[in-house]
Amino acid sequence: MPTVAIFFGIVVQMYYxxxxxxxxxxxxxxxxxxxxxxxxxxxxxxxxAKAARIVADWVLARRVELLANWDRARRHEPLLQxxxxxMS
Numbered sequence: 001m002p003t004v005a006i007f008f009g010i011v012v013q014m015y016y017x018x019x020x021x022x023x024x025x026x027x028x029x030x031x032x033x034x035x036x037x038x039x040x041x042x043x044x045x046x047x048x049a050k051a052a053r054i055v056a057d058w059v060l061a062r063r064v065e066l067l068a069n070w071d072r073a074r075r076h077e078p079l080l081q082x083x084x085x086x087m088s
Contacts, residue, residue, distance in 0.1 A: 001025065004069055007058070007084025010051055014069055014079060022070040026055045035059050037066045058085040 004024070005012040011027045022037040026047060033045035033052065040056035047055060059066060065082045072079055 002079045004066070004079055005058075005062075005082045005084045007086040008051070008054060010047075010055060010085075012055070012058075012082075012084075014066075014073055016073045016076060018073070022067055024059065024066060026051075037063055037070065054085050061085075 001013040001015050003011055003013050009028060013025045013027070015025070021043070023034045023043060024037065026033050026035055028047050028051045031045070031047045031051070033042045033047045033055070035041070035055055036043050037059055040060040042052060042056075046052070062082050065080070069079045069082065
């Protein structure tokens with residue numbers, strides 16, 4: 001599964017053959033959550049509260065890039081890195 005971003009110790013990945021709705025997998029200190037790209041909501045799993053807020057805010061701020069990567073994944077094209085929440 002390609003890693004599309006790493007920030008504050010959070011690893012964000014996207015599967016090529018994943019199920020709708022468009023989402024990312026976020027990993028942090030042994031926790032995993034699936035975060036919907038359109039809403040920033042956790043749709044499965046869980047992260048610690050502070051990490052969950054950071055990821056949700058980041059997903060919403062980077063929605064366009066993440067949806068473009070979701071479309072690339074559907075076409076089996078390489079995914080692009082997305083600037084993390086620790087970048088301006």
